[in-house]
Amino acid sequence: xxxEKAGKAAGIAPAQGAPRRNQxxxxxKDIARIARVSHPTVSRALQNxxxxxxxxxxxxxKIADESGYRASAVxxxxxxxxxxxxxxxxxxxxxxxxxxxxxxxxxxxxxxGYSVFLADSHADPERxxxxxxxxxxxxxxxxLVTSSRVGALYLPMLxxxxxxxxxxxxxxxxxxxxxxxxxxxEGMRAVAEHLLGLGHRRIAYLGDQFGYQSDAExxxxxxxxxxxxxxxxxxxLIAHGNSKPDAAMAAMERLxxxxxxxxxxxxxxxxxGALRQIRARGLRVPEDFxxxxxxxxxxxxxxxxxxxxxxxxxxxxxxxxxxxLLRLMEGEESVxxxxxxxELVVRxxxxxxxx
Amino acid sequence: xxxEKAGKAAGIAPAQGAPRRNQxxxxxKDIARIARVSHPTVSRALQNxxxxxxxxxxxxxKIADESGYRASAVxxxxxxxxxxxxxxxxxxxxxxxxxxxxxxxxxxxxxxGYSVFLADSHADPERxxxxxxxxxxxxxxxxLVTSSRVGALYLPMLxxxxxxxxxxxxxxxxxxxxxxxxxxxEGMRAVAEHLLGLGHRRIAYLGDQFGYQSDAExxxxxxxxxxxxxxxxxxxLIAHGNSKPDAAMAAMERLxxxxxxxxxxxxxxxxxGALRQIRARGLRVPEDFxxxxxxxxxxxxxxxxxxxxxxxxxxxxxxxxxxxLLRLMEGEESVxxxxxxxELVVRxxxxxxxx
DNA sequence: TTGTACGCGTTATCAA
DNA sequence: TTGATAACGCGTACAA
Numbered sequence: 001x002x003x004e005k006a007g008k009a010a011g012i013a014p015a016q017g018a019p020r021r022n023q024x025x026x027x028x029k030d031i032a033r034i035a036r037v038s039h040p041t042v043s044r045a046l047q048n049x050x051x052x053x054x055x056x057x058x059x060x061x062k063i064a065d066e067s068g069y070r071a072s073a074v075x076x077x078x079x080x081x082x083x084x085x086x087x088x089x090x091x092x093x094x095x096x097x098x099x100x101x102x103x104x105x106x107x108x109x110x111x112x113g114y115s116v117f118l119a120d121s122h123a124d125p126e127r128x129x130x131x132x133x134x135x136x137x138x139x140x141x142x143x144l145v146t147s148s149r150v151g152a153l154y155l156p157m158l159x160x161x162x163x164x165x166x167x168x169x170x171x172x173x174x175x176x177x178x179x180x181x182x183x184x185x186e187g188m189r190a191v192a193e194h195l196l197g198l199g200h201r202r203i204a205y206l207g208d209q210f211g212y213q214s215d216a217e218x219x220x221x222x223x224x225x226x227x228x229x230x231x232x233x234x235x236x237l238i239a240h241g242n243s244k245p246d247a248a249m250a251a252m253e254r255l256x257x258x259x260x261x262x263x264x265x266x267x268x269x270x271x272x273g274a275l276r277q278i279r280a281r282g283l284r285v286p287e288d289f290x291x292x293x294x295x296x297x298x299x300x301x302x303x304x305x306x307x308x309x310x311x312x313x314x315x316x317x318x319x320x321x322x323x324x325l326l327r328l329m330e331g332e333e334s335v336x337x338x339x340x341x342x343e344l345v346v347r348x349x350x351x352x353x354x355x
Numbered sequence: 356x357x358x359e360k361a362g363k364a365a366g367i368a369p370a371q372g373a374p375r376r377n378q379x380x381x382x383x384k385d386i387a388r389i390a391r392v393s394h395p396t397v398s399r400a401l402q403n404x405x406x407x408x409x410x411x412x413x414x415x416x417k418i419a420d421e422s423g424y425r426a427s428a429v430x431x432x433x434x435x436x437x438x439x440x441x442x443x444x445x446x447x448x449x450x451x452x453x454x455x456x457x458x459x460x461x462x463x464x465x466x467x468g469y470s471v472f473l474a475d476s477h478a479d480p481e482r483x484x485x486x487x488x489x490x491x492x493x494x495x496x497x498x499l500v501t502s503s504r505v506g507a508l509y510l511p512m513l514x515x516x517x518x519x520x521x522x523x524x525x526x527x528x529x530x531x532x533x534x535x536x537x538x539x540x541e542g543m544r545a546v547a548e549h550l551l552g553l554g555h556r557r558i559a560y561l562g563d564q565f566g567y568q569s570d571a572e573x574x575x576x577x578x579x580x581x582x583x584x585x586x587x588x589x590x591x592l593i594a595h596g597n598s599k600p601d602a603a604m605a606a607m608e609r610l611x612x613x614x615x616x617x618x619x620x621x622x623x624x625x626x627x628g629a630l631r632q633i634r635a636r637g638l639r640v641p642e643d644f645x646x647x648x649x650x651x652x653x654x655x656x657x658x659x660x661x662x663x664x665x666x667x668x669x670x671x672x673x674x675x676x677x678x679x680l681l682r683l684m685e686g687e688e689s690v691x692x693x694x695x696x697x698e699l700v701v702r703x704x705x706x707x708x709x710x
Numbered sequence: 711t712t713g714t715a716c717g718c719g720t721t722a723t724c725a726a
Numbered sequence: 727t728t729g730a731t732a733a734c735g736c737g738t739a740c741a742a
Binding site: 029039040043047071073074076077078079 | 718719720721722
């Protein structure tokens, strides 16, 4: 057998430019030949079809197992028109929030026999084009997008694809049907209420880049809490960063001019920069100044002082998104908007207002 | 045309259980029909082959473009026997080191027309099996493994695959040929020398799980520095964690019993836990105690105090690994061991010994 | 310069 | 219960 196979492979025209793999993997026909059955029978046996004789099936499976045969998902995908792959787009994996979501997605996908194509867009329109194009060519069965900072042209491209799409933390409400998101409004309102309860009256908000949905919702939650307390959110107490520590430092510097006693940061990465700027000004946290985050990233509890924040079940959100996508890919219905609760986690970065 | 196609698709037997995609994507034959040429001509035109009439090629490309045609990478992979995909295994993406490497790999892969299958192993033997199996079935052209905490059975499985493999931070020296790694020894030695230069004499080492290569190398660097200074590394000054902050807290507690004045942590995640434990004991950093990390993760400079550490060019390492894999997949040679330099970054978590 | 014919490794359909 | 045979969508000899 082996010789026959090798001979056949050697008979193929030699590689001219691109190096052709010399030793091609075993095919279903190889197994069929060894088992002295037809290749459809092998196919059936390996799929545990009841239409094949039990003993024959057993023999076939034994041969397949011992020879290390692996059915080609490529060929299967061609005929079944389902690749059992999904495309997962992130702005960048090198972001703790995204990587937690990716982790949840990947686990769930694998548990259901799906493989995940990962693609970083880096919010670069050129890359976005390539990503969507690649997913289309790969014939992915579905697409998952997380925390997209997507360009305008990206949306129509995605929608052109005839596969289900689920978003995590949709920043473009209305553009897509299915999404998983956290209770941004309630989460940030709880944070602001916590600070108000500690006696703070001049509370700043350090947001994400302007125009994104989750920032808008968190800002609204902040506003609602202040207004419920009879305060109004002064414009000079509101600034925007871009979810990165360095931009947060700059924004925090401007905010400090307005003399707040506390700041609600859009997320933990932002809090990282805010904290640094606050200390650079000689203020102690929480004695002189209170700081809060959002996400509860792994480092939040290890900061000095440990960061008061809102826990976002990132991995779980990835899992929920993937489960939703699985349903859609099976042609079933799925809840359009899945919403997870936000949990305030009080640590030591917030304290009673100084006076 | 469209009607003909729709009619054809509709003629397919209706879905019985699994929902069949109703509207199948345009195929090369569809384009050929519209352009009134044969499908090989379309294939040639789209590959910018010189063997096709310039005007015909132009027309074909225009039609393909306007119709949103995307050649199936699945079908192409079947015939060319190259999928232009790679498999990327990480212990977990939800780790800042891994996600930076992933980022570098993904970028480089995409720039070269490769798509990346991401798989988390979670150091779980069962998952490892499934990952390798999936990669084999997907017919990936190559495999990249980063910071593997791999089980024993995993190795032979990987090696069975007839595709090139490159490791980032190989923890199993000798098992694989190609890898990218950092100068662990020199990096940690520089750290220890830095502490010695600050007058420290009782310097502890808080390592990774015992038995891994990078931990062994870093420990050796630490030892070398001490011995060069006429000191010997006392056993009670050496402890092991598992690269996670909580294990580091526990290990640090034990180390403190030996009364060190400084600790060299295996990496930044470990330092996170060490710092917390040190403070819990009422020690100030760096006044009473010095702490160092390794990796220079994004949060290192934002800690209070900013962490002295060793910069590891993680993204670049991912890029180098991918470039090496690209060469191997092209059948070329590649440097077996790629080694990147380690750079000591002195910040404020280290200071002169107290006395 | 183009078209015909074939094969890639599967699954699906039919007949036996 | 099994085996021919035909797709799936592409690339590529070879012929025209």
